[in-house]
Amino acid sequence: MPNPPRLRATALTATAVLLCPLLAGCGGDDPKDPDLTAQKLSWKDCPAPSAPEGGGAAPSPLPNGGRWQCATMKAPRDWSDPKAGTIDVALIRVRASGGKSQRIGSLIFNFGGPGGSGVTGLPAFADDFAELRTRYDLVSFDPRGVGRSAAVECKNAKQLDTYLQVDMTPDDAAEERKLLDGTESFNAACEKNSGAMLPHVRTTDAARDMDLMRQVLGDRKLYYFGISYGTELGGVYAHLFPKNVGRAVFDAVVDPTQNPEQGSLGQAKGFQLALDNYARNCVSMAEGCPVGDTPQDVKNRIAVLLKNLDAKPIPGIPPRKLTQSLATDGILQALYSQELWKYLTQGLYQAYQGDGKVLMLLADSLNGRNENGEYSNLIPANVAISCADDKPRYTVKDVTAKLPEFRAASPLFGDTLAWEMLSCSDWAVPGAAYHPNVSAPGAAPILVIGNTGDPATPYEGASRMVKALGKGVGIELTYKGQGHGAYISGNKCVRNAVDAYLLQGKTPAPGTVCS
Template identity: 70%
Template sequence: MPRPRTAALATTLLLALTAALTACGDDEPEDLPSQSLSWQDCPEPDSAQGGGEAPTSLPAGGEWQCTTMKAPLDWDKPDGDTIGIALIRAQARREKDRIGSLVFNFGGPGGSGVATLPAFAEGYAKLRSRYDLVSFDPRGVGRSAPVKCENDEQLDALNQEDSTPDDTAEEKALVDGVKTYGEACEKNSGKVLPYVRTTDAARDMDLMRQVLGDDKLHYFGVSYGTELGGVYAHLFPEKVGRAVFDAVVDPTQTTEQATLGQAKGFQLALENYAEDCTSQTEDCPVGDTPQDVQDRIAKLLKELDAEPLPGSGERKLTQTAATSGIAQSLYSKDLWEFLTEGLQDAYDGDGHILMTLADVMNGRNPDGTYSNLQAANAAINCADAKPRYTVADVKAKLPEFREASPIFGDYLAWSMVSCDDWPVDGAADHPDVRADGSAPILVIGNTGDPATPYEGAKRMVDALGEGVGVELTYEGQGHGAYDSGSTCVQDAVNGYLLDGKTPSAGTVCS
């Protein structure tokens, strides 16, 4: 079933503790900031990180290096038990011009930075001229004290369940599934569940800054990574170096507001896809008009609710799986051709492509194992977000969600029950990102972003406080802007990170 992605969208606050520790150096663990990292060749990503091969040599020379940093399990007891935080880096090409480390978080929450950075490194090659490119698995993710809930067989069954119930029996099945999942998380990961909040990860990043030898944290956050960056800036404003937020989470919203925003965002992205397909010179193979495309998709989903199609192996393409696959394809315009092909096949009775797209959304690896994306996503979101939504809450909100998106409304509305009966209380309604005294942060909003709607960028700028956020608009499609291919965006980001040239507030790129 879909997990609420208040950013992916998460909310936080453990501020009394973190503010006290920031102000009082005597409470800092004396040994951890001075620990020496032992960088080694990187192993193959394990199944929790998504599997695959070990990262290859870097295009411009050099090798990927990996290590593990020790951090307190509980930042309230900094001299207590520790956990390992997995790191990866590509060293700067021009040592004499090196600025420091540039730390990446690619979002989720729940995504492995150790596995993701090598996959996208070519796009960040210019930044490597003056930075060590560094990423990490946040606590609870990948190789960093990973949250474990259900096994692969159970997750296959979970992802086949109907996440948009139509009657009382289906509602009960959904709620029972949520409860069973939470109980599995508590049984298998109870020790770590209270300590995976975004505030904990932000404190890990400041420890990382110290261990890497940097006076300031230079940072590139994408999607949920913008929320993590905002929380860091709130806790450590004087330690912010050059920072970029791309695909920006709205830090002012509750889970309900953010999820409704995503319904509108995915609907807009689907409409943009349909307009693009039907405006081509050749006929669009999945509809004659934009509305026809959407009507045919709605009809397909209704039919799948009654009778799923063959998907992959023994698994069926259910209504939920198809909706997940369609949503996944809207994260990048590069995936639109696969959406078209997947819809064509589904109309002909073959659900394999849409199922494959759904597997990507759910963190299912090609060998049938799962990364811990779903588990970490649930654990971080539910530890961050205070609200707990019941079936009655969702049913009261369904008309508003359906109006926002006939295709994704039910799917996203029902995702809000995912934290009901969670074994750890949520921290706050939304994160505090106010960062008075911080260096400028470049905040990039994409007008066609499905997962983090454009309006969130302006709200992040406002929430950071006067003189901190510098907004740049990208008029494009997909989730994020820097990797869109826009030279305007890349030039602005590179100029800021490499040369310290802050673009004019209100700059627009297309």
């Protein structure tokens, strides 16, 4: 897309959909409005997801009879003026399976984004967290601006189809102008349709919502599992409310020390590493690799495909054409998880024959588009939260100056990730900070997991999060694997370490390595 910085963390939820059809804070006091902290949630059977949540069917009961329940929590629209009106925050839960005597409390999840719906994400991943459910109610939510929680609205589905086909790697001044015009048009639509909400979707606001949620759920401490952008949200929470941290896990860690430019450059390196690993894996297969004879041949052929698509798109899912930008999105989506590599091979092979359907399906998953042509509000929410959080506003001059460095980091993805830095051009709300403040002296231990093969949140971010949290807070665990995130990979070493910590309070030795 002209292109929100959505690659920060969206693909965990997007992958589930495909496979399953900042900030400087102030004060750590609890919310004082008695009407909000004392509110009683009315839990009922969950409806089918709303259009902004991505649509689809209501979540099915779990195999052992666990029933999904949904509720709405009231939160201040403006945390600086809590009496100036409220918004609805959508929640989902399934009760602990081990009985009252074993129950610890509520374990709150954020699966990433920013912009991912937790109300749809938690049921999609519930099987992965069955062991944790023995002692916790599993709870998630649509953060403000997302899904059913005062969703940010921008363009309609037809307009988004057009928007997402804009050339994200302009070759001349005219294409640069078209890219910038498309970005500014999208951002103006967000202001027109959701201007009143845009100042109130920062990560600090969502962190305050979580502390209100903790109280309303009846927990003395926050028990939390944050994945990808969810680690940033968790870090900001720990900074604002260090004394309220119970047990928390950060998996697929966003580097809290980087500004948006540094984060994008890190992702360029991360996705290039993932592509290198995919190419080596493909040619090592006993049955052979249908998209290249050597790792370099695989990458060369992909580069040629994208260059050809820049000049002439091929048929995708009718009536849409697979453009260079959408093909790049599809490749990026597949690199988030080793489970998707087989679809990448299939998609590339078909694209070489002139059929772009599979790569387009992957791109649609990344962008929150369902088979009916409807979009969740993943894209607008991602842009709105990111632009409210991030202070820098980059220009075409900034991007062109940085292109050589991005291309050196990733010959295939460098241009795309560099031009994405224009996403907040002419955004209606100023950004809060250059990077989030996650320092949390005095907080309880937080388990921080880095994956050496993670493309979207490169491994180095985990150690930097540990350092930024402060002495004695972050406990680092390394997973030598592929894909975005470690716990849902199924690795037994990671699972055992996380389960022992969350269920029994036993922390692994700092520097533990799982492979």
